[in-house]
Amino acid sequence: MKFKDIRQRVGFAVEKLKELYPDAKCSLYADNPFELLVATRLSAQCTDARVNQVTPKLFERYPDARAMANADIAELEEIIKSCGLYKTKARELIEMSKILVERYDSTVPDTIEELIKLPGIGRKTANLIVGDIYGKPAVVADTHFIRLCNRLGFVDTKDPLKVEMRMRQLLPPEESNVFCHRMVHHGRQICTARAPKCEKCGLNIICLYKNNK
Numbered sequence: 001m002k003f004k005d006i007r008q009r010v011g012f013a014v015e016k017l018k019e020l021y022p023d024a025k026c027s028l029y030a031d032n033p034f035e036l037l038v039a040t041r042l043s044a045q046c047t048d049a050r051v052n053q054v055t056p057k058l059f060e061r062y063p064d065a066r067a068m069a070n071a072d073i074a075e076l077e078e079i080i081k082s083c084g085l086y087k088t089k090a091r092e093l094i095e096m097s098k099i100l101v102e103r104y105d106s107t108v109p110d111t112i113e114e115l116i117k118l119p120g121i122g123r124k125t126a127n128l129i130v131g132d133i134y135g136k137p138a139v140v141a142d143t144h145f146i147r148l149c150n151r152l153g154f155v156d157t158k159d160p161l162k163v164e165m166r167m168r169q170l171l172p173p174e175e176s177n178v179f180c181h182r183m184v185h186h187g188r189q190i191c192t193a194r195a196p197k198c199e200k201c202g203l204n205i206i207c208l209y210k211n212n213k
Contacts, residue, residue: 003206006153006154006170007170009152009153009154009206010154010170010171011172012203012206013152013154013179013203013206014171014172014175014179016202016203017179017182017183017186017202017203018182019202020182020186020202021181021182021185021186024178024181024182024184024185025132025178025181026128026132026181027048027049027052027184028040028043028048028051028052028055029052029055029056030055031059033107033108033129033133034064034065034100034106034108035055035059036128036129036132036133037096037108037118037121037125037129038055038058038059038068038093039051039052039055040124040125040128040129041089041092041093041096041120041121041125042054042055042080042083042089043083044085044089044120045084045085046083046084046085050082050083051083053082054079054080054082054083057079058079058080061075061079062076064106065097065100065101065106066097066101066106067097068093068094068097069094069097069098069100069101071090071093071094071097073090073091073094076090076093076094077090080093088120089120091119092119092120093120095119095120096118096119096120096121099117099118099119100118108129108133110129110130110133110134110136111130112126112127112130115129115130123141123160123161123164124140124141124142124160127139127140127141127164127177127180128140131176131177131180132177135177136177137168137173137174137176137177138176138177138180139163139164139167139168139171139176139177139180140177140180140181141160141161141163141164141167141180142180142184143193144183144184144186144187144188144191145163145180145183145184145187146158146160146163147187147191147193148183148186148187148191149163149166149167149183150209151191151196151207151208151209151210152203152206152207152208152209153206153207153208153209154166154167154170155167186201186203190202191203196209198210
């Protein structure tokens, strides 16, 4: 199969991953925008599986922004301690919750521009929120996504912002958010950081990494 340009290769990846992971979604458990925002902040330098073990107790104790804004920081630290960087995360979660209550009437903003004003919230988290919660085009440039985009030859940079902006240009807007989730699943199962399973990969015919080995 020949591809005329990068957009055709990206289009192939979109359709192939749709076949391979039709039900792909965020692996963090959350029932509402606030819970997803908190869970994503906790996931920094921590596995989603670990976060999912912590959040049930966390949200039972602090079910919304107002409750977390008034949290006892020592108690909050103890609950999230196993997620790592817990002192910084606890402080930022309280600060973030106060801002949500005071400036946004406890509602999680629906734009990247507003979300990144919150303490501890970067573009990766902001894209996840606007994509998963509000259904807007989004590109979540996490480590798996960046690795795969480079291996496939869609980008030639490890800079998350540059990867996000380039993939926004290449992806159909309506496919972008779920494509990122599918890339994460593929990165965890097949295109792993070490010893990727190239022979089993459904994308190997368009992969620069595979074809240049």
